Amino acid sequence: MPYSNDIDIYRLARKKRRRGHGVRWVVAGREFSKWFTTEALADNERSMLKQAAKKGESFCTETGQPESVAREMKALTVYDLACEYTDLKWAKAAAKTRQGTSEALAILVPALVKSTRGMPDPQLLRDSLYQWAFHSERRQAGPPPGEFESPLTWIRAASLKVTDLDAPGRRSELIRKALDALATRTDGRPAAAKTVARKRAALSGLLNYAVERDIFPASPLTKVKWDLPKASDQVDRRRLPGPALLRRLLDTALVERPDLAAFYGCAYYAMMRPGEIVALTRESCASLPKEGWGLLSFEGSSPRAGSGWTDSGETHDKRQLKHRAEREVRNVPIPPKLVALLQRHLDEHVDPGQSHLFRGKRGGPLSESTYGRVWQQIRKRVLSPGQFERGLAGRVYDLRAAGITVGLNGGVPVPELAQRAGHSPAVLLRVYAGCLDGDETLWNARLEAAFEGLAPISSKTGQTPDFGL
Incomplete structure (x- = not known):
């Protein structure tokens, strides 16, 4: 909406009619x-216009009103804006993004109300928002289920106007209230730092959309200083198993669940994300030689999001590679051990007419609950009670992190390793530059030699070279 400071306000006009006292003014001609x-x-009206002009406020060239009044006229409730924002993002968003945004908005909107009087059960209210109001397809398909009607009627009436969030006397209180709600779990305990950061991003997106809608001149979130809980991007080094331990884990998988051994091998040796492994097909394994290194070529990922959030209605979303354009292929050289695992898997566990390498019992995508549960059973068999309790190799994703860290510590150039892992070099260094479990002895020896003024410890022999020092 265009605004101008070219304003002329005339004297009061008088006409012989029922409403005979008029205010006339000109904005940009x-x-x-x-x-x-x-x-x-x-x-009174003329005085309001003159005061706004005296303060230097711009006037809308479409309505003639001062900017503050024009924005108030356009204001939606927070609930209505959240519904609009959901619809705006829905079509192009991944299923996990849809789910996460709706979850954040279902917490945020009930925190921004005029009054809690008559407020329905909080869980029922969140369910009605998460499962219907902020689920574009269900809302556009028809009226809500009967149990959601009363909570939704209440939130529509109780929701604050969006313009209240930038009111000088209330901005800090309301924005902090929203952020505190996002930072608190339903049981009252603080939410994890990464969860808070993700939900705060949803609030930021909503307020930036209000700026785009010309409701705010700038996001009120930037005007409130609120300390975001500190989150570390770096992988927890205590969770990363060393190569010897990983070989034992994979050997146990080959005995206990041979149909999943290659799955875990892809996570470690090819540094693949679980969703990428689920999407692997025969075509991805076209370059598996009988001896030596092979090559995996893949372009898709199938992260699990729930059937209610995907376009296909399946539990897994079919997406391009993370942070990559559609149909962009990643080529990953794989060592002979993984080549052998994949060849064995193809021979013994993939039917002739089957395209995908890893499927569930009913023929659908392999579920996270299946490969995650089996992995916990393997960990119990191999790890000591102390290692198991502290979360060593606690998730399948930790195998990918261990593979990347092995490459870093082995001296593989960062750009090459980043390309294989599907990361940017900067992210790879920031997230995965941890130390493997069990390598402290070598690093300690090198430090001790340095403190004593000796030559560095050799990584091959573990001994200090004798240079006559």
């Missing part, structure tokens, strides 16, 4: 007028 039944009402 366009004339506007309002008529009142009494001279006092007209004079």
Whole structure:
């Protein structure tokens, strides 16, 4: 909506009609007028316009109103804006993004209400928002289920106007209230730092959309200083198993669940994300030689999001590679051990007419609950009680992190390793530059030699070279 400071306000006008007292003014050459039944009402309107102009406030060239009044006229409730924002993002968003955004908005909107009087059960209110109001397809398909009607009626009436969030006297209180709600779990305990950061991003997106809608001149979130819980991007080094331990884990998988051994091998040796492994096909394994290194070529990922959030109605979303354009292929050289695992898997566990390498019992995508549960059973068999309790190799994703860290510590150039892992070099260094479990002895020996003024410890022999020092 265009605004201008080219304003002329005329004297009060008088006409012989029921509303005979008028206010006339011009904004950027366009004339506007309002008529009142009494001279006092007209004079109040003219004074309001003059005061706004005196403060330097711009006037809307479409409505003729001062900017503050024009924005108030356009204001939606927070609930209505959240519904619009959901619809705007829905079509192009990944299923996990849809789910995460709706979850954040279902917490945020009930925190921004005029009053909690008559507020329905909090869990029922969140469910009605998460499962219907902020699920574009369900909302557009028809009225909500019967149990959601009352909570939704209440939130529509109780929701604050969006413009209240930038009101000088209330901005800090309301924005902090919203952020505190996002940072608290339903049981009252603080939410994890990464969860808070993700939900705060949803609030930021909503307020930036209000700026785009010309409701705010700038996001009020930037005007409130609120300390975001500190989150570390770096992988926890205590979770990363060393190569010897990983070989034992994979050997155990080959005995206990041979149909999943290659799955875990892809996570470690090819540094693949679980969703990428689920999407692997025969075509991805076209370059598996009988001896030596092979090559995996893949372009898709199938992260699990739930059937209610995907376009296909399946539990897994079919997406391009993370942070990559559609149909962009990643080529990953794989060592002979993984080549052998994949060849064995193809021979013994993939039917002739089957395309995907890893499927569930009913023929659908392999579920996270299946490969995650089996991995916990393997960990119990191999790890000591202390290692198991502290979360060593606690997730399948930790195998990918261990593979990347092995490459870093082995001296593989960062750009090459980043390309294989599907990361940017900067992210790879920031997230995965941890130390493997069990390598402290070598690093300690090198430090001790340095402190004593000796030559560095050899990584091959583990001994200090004798240079006659």
